[in-house]
Amino acid sequence: MIEYRIDRRSGVATYQQIVQQTKQALRLGLLQPGDKLPTAREVVEATAINPNTVLKAYRELDREGLVEPRPGLGTFVSRSLARAGAGADGPLRAELDAWVSRAAEAGLEREDVAALMASVLEQRFITGVGPVAHSDEGNA
């Protein structure tokens, strides 16, 4: 199960926040095929957002083939975005964690690390769209 965190001041459309957080959970393996997403009722009761927003987000996830509505039962994860090594306890994460530690020891602040990471990603995945959107397209 996943709990959504809605930031009303982020400037990102609310339904997009739900889509992104779901994908993030799929990538990290927090959600796996067969898992049930919370019902619209559960989401709006906890977050006080418009129910149509949740339905719109779920439709979007359905369109991308990530979830599947089963009438009367709920919405279920049909495909994972987790890749070998990208999980929360995968070796790539551990390596990255070690690298971030070295960066911190070298005196880099959080923003420096983020900027460095963004610039490397920019070089690697050459599109104007940005790394997150790019990897999604690669998956779809």
Add this chain to the structure above:
Amino acid sequence: MNNQTVARPPAVEAIGLGKKYRRGWALRECSFRIPAGRICGLVGPNGAGKSTLLGLAARLSSPTEGEIRLHGESLADPELRRSFAYVAQDKPLYRRFTVAEMLRFGRELNPRWDQDTAHRIIEQGQLALDARIGTLSGGQRTRVALALALGKRPDLLLLDEPMSDMDPLARHQLLGTLMAEAAEHGTTIVLSSHILPELDGIIDYLLLVDAGRIRLAGEAEEILDAHRLLVGAGTAADLAAHTVIEARQAGRQLTALVRPEEQAIGGDWEATAPTLEELLLGYLRSPQAPSLCTAEAGQAVAA
């Protein structure tokens, strides 16, 4: 939810609605539709006519001209009265009743009474069932009034400034409960407010009332999409091709809220979509700006 809205008649429909008090017209020539299943924000400054409009919808007073229909019905038959709930700004409750007695009162008056929902709302606020209404704070009384309204299991919920006297936690809880109710039963909710940020993310339908007239009516997203906030070097004359709602000049920089007439906006303008609050404030600061009513909210063809 959307499938239902197509088949059902509009939850609220006003046709040439007007209300005159001794001091003058409180509402004039109001025509709009709120489709069933929407969560509609009724916004406007103090004294704009919001409460008058809700009072007319709740059949507390009769219009001076025109009419207001609920679910396609204009008559005040008892069945219709059961189908909606109205929470007034002053939350009239019996001060000497206890919370439990107030709930029993609701149960006996309403055949569709949902005790679980009513109880849950009371429990959320940790109100004692034996507390007398008269000893509760304003926000707590609001909670009891909303428990009574939701316990009625209405198709249409009319709320006049429901959260104005509640603390942030209570407000969040109650909005969550309202949204859950709408998600589960397709309840139409009309809530008035002058606290604009409170409505962002909650409402999907918008009704802006100002000086007794309807200035904006329709799907919130559609209305927002029809507007752009422009910032750039220029003067208001450069924007003559568009409908300018508001333009403010600071030195060489012009900030303008416009309804673009064509897709592309020429010139070196930085164009962004306005937030709900920016849009509403822009309209309220410019009383002469033309009103906008989307097709869905538009006037009935045959009155």
